[in-house]
């Protein structure tokens with residue numbers, strides 16, 4: 001499941017305004033990957049992420065060199081890669097989603113020199129939000145660190 005399927009989104013800024021990528025921000029969709037696909041394809045939604053994972057698939061919406069609109073904070077958006085996970089308040093991610101997330105995060109950590117133990121953060125570490133909800137952030141960090 002290492003290859004992401006390109007979906008695209010109109011919701012992004014070209015480039016990163018000179019910022020280097022030094023964070024991965026973890027999110028939950030509050031729905032399935034199909035819900036993320038629909039939201040990120042809608043220009044009126046004004047939100048996106050670089051990747052979404054769920055139901056056995058990895059989708060990409062924004063190029064890593066560009067700024068996606070996921071963290072609710074422009075400076076953090078410019079310095080981070082945002083990853084959405086299929087889950088909701090009563091449904092945590094499944095094991096397949098965790099495994100795909102760790103694989104993707106490990107590749108990003110290698111490419112950008114990111115330390116998984118300190119530079120993979122939850123959306124709620126950026127702004128006040130319930131996101132990433134039922135996603136076990138420490139599990140993603142641990143599974144990623146084992147691969148880097």
Ligand SMILES: [Zn+2]
Nearest residue numbers: 027028123131
């Ligand atoms: Zn979020």
